Amino acid sequence: MRLSKPNIQLNSQGKLRHFLTLEGLKAHHLTEILDVADSFIDPETGDIRKQDTLHGKAIMNLFFEASTRTLTTFEIAEKRLSADVVNLNIATSSTKKGETLLDTLWNLEAMMADMFVVRHNESGAAHFIANHVAPHVHVVNAGDGQHAHPTQAMLDMLTIRKHKNDIFDLKVAIIGDIQHSRVVRSQIQALSILEAREIRIIGPATLMPSHPEALGVHVYNDIKEGLDNVDVIINVRLQNERMKSALLPSEKEFFNLYGLTNERLAYAKPDAIVMHPGPVNRGVEIDSEVADGPQSVILEQVTYGIAVRMAVIQILFNNAKALAAGESK
Ligand code: NCD
Numbered sequence: 001m002r003l004s005k006p007n008i009q010l011n012s013q014g015k016l017r018h019f020l021t022l023e024g025l026k027a028h029h030l031t032e033i034l035d036v037a038d039s040f041i042d043p044e045t046g047d048i049r050k051q052d053t054l055h056g057k058a059i060m061n062l063f064f065e066a067s068t069r070t071l072t073t074f075e076i077a078e079k080r081l082s083a084d085v086v087n088l089n090i091a092t093s094s095t096k097k098g099e100t101l102l103d104t105l106w107n108l109e110a111m112m113a114d115m116f117v118v119r120h121n122e123s124g125a126a127h128f129i130a131n132h133v134a135p136h137v138h139v140v141n142a143g144d145g146q147h148a149h150p151t152q153a154m155l156d157m158l159t160i161r162k163h164k165n166d167i168f169d170l171k172v173a174i175i176g177d178i179q180h181s182r183v184v185r186s187q188i189q190a191l192s193i194l195e196a197r198e199i200r201i202i203g204p205a206t207l208m209p210s211h212p213e214a215l216g217v218h219v220y221n222d223i224k225e226g227l228d229n230v231d232v233i234i235n236v237r238l239q240n241e242r243m244k245s246a247l248l249p250s251e252k253e254f255f256n257l258y259g260l261t262n263e264r265l266a267y268a269k270p271d272a273i274v275m276h277p278g279p280v281n282r283g284v285e286i287d288s289e290v291a292d293g294p295q296s297v298i299l300e301q302v303t304y305g306i307a308v309r310m311a312v313i314q315i316l317f318n319n320a321k322a323l324a325a326g327e328s329k
Contacts, residue, residue, distance in 0.1 A: 008130055013326065015319040018130045018139040019312050021148040022189040030157065030193055036311035037158050037304070040080075048306050053314060054083035059115040060108055061087045063142070064095075067119055069278050069302050070142050070152070074117050077309035083115075101125075102132055109134055115313065116140070123147035123182075138316045146182050146242060152277050153186035155308040157194065159301045160232055163273050167194045172232040173268070175202040175223065175258060176285050179209050180239035183277045187234060188215050202226035203258060206247040207238075223258055227267040235260050235276045235286050251284045260286045265295065273297045 009018040016029060040048050059078045063071050071087070078085045088108070090096075095104055108116070115138040118126045123145030130139040143149040157167065164170055172191055178184050178201045191199050192215075199217045201208065212219045220226030227233065238254065248254050265274065274286075274296045282288045291298060 008127065011319060011323050013319070013323055015322070016312075016316055017319060018126075018141075019150055019316060020126050020130060020139065020141045022150050022153060022186050022193060023148070025193060027193055027195070030154065030190060032315060033154050033308065033311045034158050034161060036315060037154075037307040038161075040307045040310050041304075046303075048080060048303075048310070050080050050082070051310070051314070052082050054078075054081040054317060057083045057114045057317065058112055059083045059085055059117065059313070060113045061085070061117045061142075062090065062108075062119070063087070064090050064118075064120045064125070065143070067142070069305060070119065070149075073302065073305040074140075074142060074151075074309050077306050077313060078117075080306065081310055081313060083313070086113075101129070105129060105132060109137060113137060115316070117142050119143045121145055136320065138320070140312060140316070143182055146180055146185070146239075148186050149182045149277075150186050150190075151305070151309055151312055152183050153190040154312070155301055155305040156183075156187055156234065156275060156277070157190050158304045158308050159275060159297055160273070162300070162304070163297060164231060167191065167196050170196050170231040171198040171200070171229065172196050172234065173200040173202055173220075173226050173230040174234045174236065175226070175260065176236035177207045177238045178203050178212075178236075179207050180242040181236050184234075184236055188217060192216050200226050200230065204248065204254075223264055224267050227264060230268045231272055233260065233265070233268055233272055233274050235274065237276075237279060237281045237285050251281075255284055258285070259283070260290050262287065262289050262293065265290055265293075271295075275301055277301070 007024050009016060009020045011017040061074055075085055117140045118129055119142040125144045126139055126141035141148055141150055160167055174184055200220055201217050202220045202223055274290055276298045280291055
């Protein structure tokens with residue numbers, strides 16, 4: 001599938017109409033999402049309060065690929081904004097009877113959908129849908145192939161900001177299967193847009209993208225050097241389902257060379273935080289002692305996912321309102 005220009009996600013006022021990728025966005029787009037997300041979190045209790053804003057709006061979650069955290073937190077976020085929520089079960093839908101994606105889409109639009117949240121195993125699927133929806137319908141990418149997972153990257157930025165304040169000062173190391181991870185692509189874009197001091201990627205050469213320099217990152221094949229003095233460690237799993245051939249001798253070998261253990265965590269700053277988008281494969285990319293240890297913020301990431309997804313959804317609807325108000329003047 002061809003990836004269309006990322007700026008189809010911006011409206012004529014330069015504001016987000018869809019949320020498909022972080023590529024091409026400016027720091028103010030990202031900080032607005034983080035600020036709005038933060039405003040939903042009660043500073044005393046950490047609770048995420050219900051809002052009254054999206055009464056009468058219908059949001060449809062179209063997940064063509066498995067998901068635990070992303071689908072559930074989108075659903076909670078939509079309900080906390082008071083929208084009507086439909087989860088389309090693709091396994092039992094008519095796409096299984098030969099209906100094309102576009103026919104499915106147009107039928108859902110006829111049911112008065114206002115937003116589609118899309119996860120698909122093909123890169124470019126969310127862009128494709130965004131190119132074909134009616135003008136009032138918004139599309140949010142919940143992960144497409146190896147391409148992008150922008151809401152995950154934004155919830156990671158919120159988690160970092162909550163613990164470390166200014167992303168600008170930080171050295172961030174991402175370890176694991178860099179090449180096949182849509183999460184890492186979006187994280188690198190977010191960290192670059194927010195001007196993190198240093199972005200490192202750590203892993204075996206077989207799991208690195210072909211031109212890492214173009215991403216503005218520092219590449220390390222040695223975990224000890226890569227983790228030296230970093231503020232944030234992001235661990236990602238081996239995306240075995242995306243590897244076309246065996247790129248590693250074994251999972252055990254990977255753990256021996258790159259698994260995040262307490263001993264290796266000690267190379268980073270003493271107050272470094274450990275993150276992981278999930279699903280976690282214990283004993284493959286991370287030791288249980290680290291995943292469950294005091295520096296781990298893995299479950300906080302999940303909770304912040306609700307606030308970030310609420311923020312993205314609300315901003316898209318607000319931008320459409322502001323645009324309509326501007327046009328009717
Ligand atoms: C990721 C995904 O599906 O891209 N998980 C998530 O959304 N939290 C990461 C993965 O599958 O490894």
